[in-house]
Amino acid sequence: MADLLLxxxxxxxxxxxxxxxxxxxxxYSKRVKDEAFAMRSSTLLRWCGVALLCLGFGICIARNGFxxxxxxxxxxxxxxxxxxxxxxxxxxxxxxxxxxxxxQSISR
Amino acid sequence: MTPHSDFRAAMTWLHNWVGxxxxxxxxxxxxxxxxxxFSYEIDKWMLPETRIELADxxxxxxxxDSIVSSVPNDRVMDVSFxxxxxxxxxxxxxxxxxxAGFKRVRIDPRTGEQLPERxxxxxxxxxxxMHVTLYLPGNWGWWIVLFASLSMLLLLISGVIIHRKLFxxxxxxxxxxxxxxxxxxxxxxxxxxxxxxHFLIIFSGLVVWAGFYASFPWTLIDQVAKTEVSTxxxxxDAYSYYPSEPEPAGTTAExxxxxxxxxxxxxxxxxxxxxxxxxxxxxxxxxxxxNARIDVHRFFPKxxxxxxxDFIRIDGISGYVVEDREASAVQAVRSWLAGFHHVQFxxxxxxxxxxxxxxxxxxxxxxxFIFWTASRRRKADERDPLKVSFVxxxxxxxxxxxxxxxxxxxxxNRLLPTEFTFLExxxxxxxxxVFFAVWAITFLHSAVRQNNAWRDQALAIAxxxxxxxxxxxxxxxxxVLVSISEGLWAxxxxxxxxxxxxxxxxxIALQLNSTTDRRSGKERTVSSDxxxxx
Numbered sequence: 205m206a207d208l209l210l211x212x213x214x215x216x217x218x219x220x221x222x223x224x225x226x227x228x229x230x231x232y233s234k235r236v237k238d239e240a241f242a243m244r245s246s247t248l249l250r251w252c253g254v255a256l257l258c259l260g261f262g263i264c265i266a267r268n269g270f271x272x273x274x275x276x277x278x279x280x281x282x283x284x285x286x287x288x289x290x291x292x293x294x295x296x297x298x299x300x301x302x303x304x305x306x307x308q309s310i311s312r
Numbered sequence: 313m314t315p316h317s318d319f320r321a322a323m324t325w326l327h328n329w330v331g332x333x334x335x336x337x338x339x340x341x342x343x344x345x346x347x348x349x350f351s352y353e354i355d356k357w358m359l360p361e362t363r364i365e366l367a368d369x370x371x372x373x374x375x376x377d378s379i380v381s382s383v384p385n386d387r388v389m390d391v392s393f394x395x396x397x398x399x400x401x402x403x404x405x406x407x408x409x410x411x412a413g414f415k416r417v418r419i420d421p422r423t424g425e426q427l428p429e430r431x432x433x434x435x436x437x438x439x440x441x442m443h444v445t446l447y448l449p450g451n452w453g454w455w456i457v458l459f460a461s462l463s464m465l466l467l468l469i470s471g472v473i474i475h476r477k478l479f480x481x482x483x484x485x486x487x488x489x490x491x492x493x494x495x496x497x498x499x500x501x502x503x504x505x506x507x508x509x510h511f512l513i514i515f516s517g518l519v520v521w522a523g524f525y526a527s528f529p530w531t532l533i534d535q536v537a538k539t540e541v542s543t544x545x546x547x548x549d550a551y552s553y554y555p556s557e558p559e560p561a562g563t564t565a566e567x568x569x570x571x572x573x574x575x576x577x578x579x580x581x582x583x584x585x586x587x588x589x590x591x592x593x594x595x596x597x598x599x600x601x602x603n604a605r606i607d608v609h610r611f612f613p614k615x616x617x618x619x620x621x622d623f624i625r626i627d628g629i630s631g632y633v634v635e636d637r638e639a640s641a642v643q644a645v646r647s648w649l650a651g652f653h654h655v656q657f658x659x660x661x662x663x664x665x666x667x668x669x670x671x672x673x674x675x676x677x678x679x680x681f682i683f684w685t686a687s688r689r690r691k692a693d694e695r696d697p698l699k700v701s702f703v704x705x706x707x708x709x710x711x712x713x714x715x716x717x718x719x720x721x722x723x724x725n726r727l728l729p730t731e732f733t734f735l736e737x738x739x740x741x742x743x744x745x746v747f748f749a750v751w752a753i754t755f756l757h758s759a760v761r762q763n764n765a766w767r768d769q770a771l772a773i774a775x776x777x778x779x780x781x782x783x784x785x786x787x788x789x790x791x792v793l794v795s796i797s798e799g800l801w802a803x804x805x806x807x808x809x810x811x812x813x814x815x816x817x818x819x820i821a822l823q824l825n826s827t828t829d830r831r832s833g834k835e836r837t838v839s840s841d842x843x844x845x846x
Contacts (some may be wrong), residue, residue: 211661226483271617271648272657278508279665285483285505286672293485 207267214263214277218284221256223299224249226288237295237303257281321843322475327470330463331680332703336401337446337460339677343515343714344443345434349655349663352399353802354435354698358725360788361427363800372570372594378424378601381406382645383419386410389560390593394611396421399802421513430674433731433740438747444521458525460601468511471503478504488657488786495682503675509669510676516653519646558625561603567628570594570606577608577624580636589613589622596628606627612656634708673717674711682709685763691739705759715813722810726783747767767824777814781807 445453579591794802
């Protein structure tokens with residue numbers, strides 16, 4: 205059960221991180237929110253996404269060691285990215301909260 | 313034209329043509345490999361007698377005695393079996409006896425009772441070997457799969473080179489655009505996102521069988537010189553895991569219990585790795601001989617990417633450890649890659665992620681086929697119709713045709729009684745022949761119906777999948793609710809996947825049908841262009 209929970213957490217980090225990287229590109233953020241995105245914000249969003257991917261990687265390695273954790277993370281990464289493609293293609297607005305939260309924190 | 317664009321053009325040519333020629337084999341290998349992830353679950357679905365609960369503490373001596381007693385009045389020399397697991401609760405043993413030769417024996421580990429011969433090759437003995445050898449005669453299958461795997465690596469690399477906007481379009485899939493555009497998007501997305509997984513899975517597959525390929529020059533020399541196959545392939549040996557066969561002493565002696573040898577080996581591994589280690593495969597050589605040997609293996613440790621690494625040989629009479637193999641650096645790397653490829657992890661979530669990755673590979677190859685035909689059909693209708701018609705037939709037969717053949721393999725398994733024979737062919741042989749016959753028919757159908765075959769075959773997949781679910785229910789009584797309530801997750805999962813396949817295929821068939829209707833309306837006034845013309 206602990207394995208499953210940690211996998212879910214790592215998967216969530218990977219999905220959110222990947223989504224942030226995708227949304228840091230204007231062609232995708234425009235699908236989610238119909239307005240332009242400042243260059244500085246998109247760079248920060250991208251690095252935040254990278255940090256979350258690293259965090260997911262860290263969880264997998266810490267729990268399972270490198271040889272198995274790497275496989276787990278690799279599978280999570282590709283599956284999460286594919287899920288992002290599907291969400292952006294069919295239900296892009298569902299990622300709106302991600303961008304909204306981010307913009308809010310930038311404006312503060 | 314700059315050298316840079318020359319190179320890209322050359323890579324595009326390479327990607328297109330190698331992809332077309334190798335696509336059929338690659339799709340078959342990917343599809344069968346994807347199903348192999350759940351080969352034991354498919355076994356449970358196709359062999360209802362194996363839907364038993366795992367014995368709490370399986371007794372290896374009971375299993376061993378049952379296997380030996382399956383050939384009464386014969387002298388058993390070697391016995392091997394895999395200890396039961398929740399995925400494979402029935403023991404599939406193999407023995408070698410003086411008169412009977414090699415014989416497979418199935419045992420219920422709870423009682424030691426011998427089960428009848430398996431009535432189907434199912435997942436582990438048809439789908440998995442199909443993934444590795446394509447069931448071609450001799451060693452041709454191995455070499456063709458090797459060639460296809462090397463070509464796939466080349467295709468993955470050339471695909472990255474020719475993709476002009478790899479990072480910009482990394483997450484781009486536009487399903488509502490024209491078929492030519494959306495199929496290219498899907499091809500790019502599955503190719504780019506799953507690139508590291510696909511690269512590793514293909515590369516690790518090559519490494520797993522490298523021992524076989526490395527031994528080729530020696531086997532060839534043996535064949536040419538008409539000598540017996542050499543036993544000392546230096547390169548293959550250095551790389552291989554399998555230990556040598558011990559010679560019998562020729563005098564009888566009483567053997568110690570297997571449980572003792574297993575406990576001894578497990579204690580050594582537990583101490584070495586500082587975590588509980590369980591043996592999973594036992595091989596007994598020279599049964600009842602003074603030089604009896606018990607090989608205890610740990611093929612696939614739980615949730616570690618390792619395969620065929622831990623092996624301890626114990627003297628079957630005294631109990632001394634005769635050999636405790638420590639993996640060399642090369643073997644350790646191979647072990648990791650083999651563990652990655654064989655997907656025997658205990659954690660079921662990972663198997664589903666592998667399954668998804670495998671399906672993505674199938675989608676990548678299939679969408680590549682669709683893009684190729686869609687982007688050439690209009691031009692080729694005027695210039696070279698035969699070429700496009702041929703590729704269209706091959707594309708459809710290779711993809712949906714193979715899925716239909718697989719579905720029929722499941723359906724025929726549920727339709728035929730276990731003891732059924734026809735023209736001296738047993739049920740497993742009939743199942744295989746029906747599979748290949750149906751696959752061949754789908755190619756013919758594709759050649760005749762051209763792009764309309766996509767719709768026909770999608771519909772066929774939907775019907776066959778639904779039929780397989782119903783037949784499983786009728787012949788075993790295990791519909792999804794029963795399976796779930798009795799904890800038969802393998803059967804429930806298989807039925808759920810079949811249901812999903814049926815729904816998706818029916819949806820695709822309906823969409824293709826409406827597109828055809830729209831198009832045929834235009835065609836009355838414009839042209840006879842086909843469904844996929846983009």
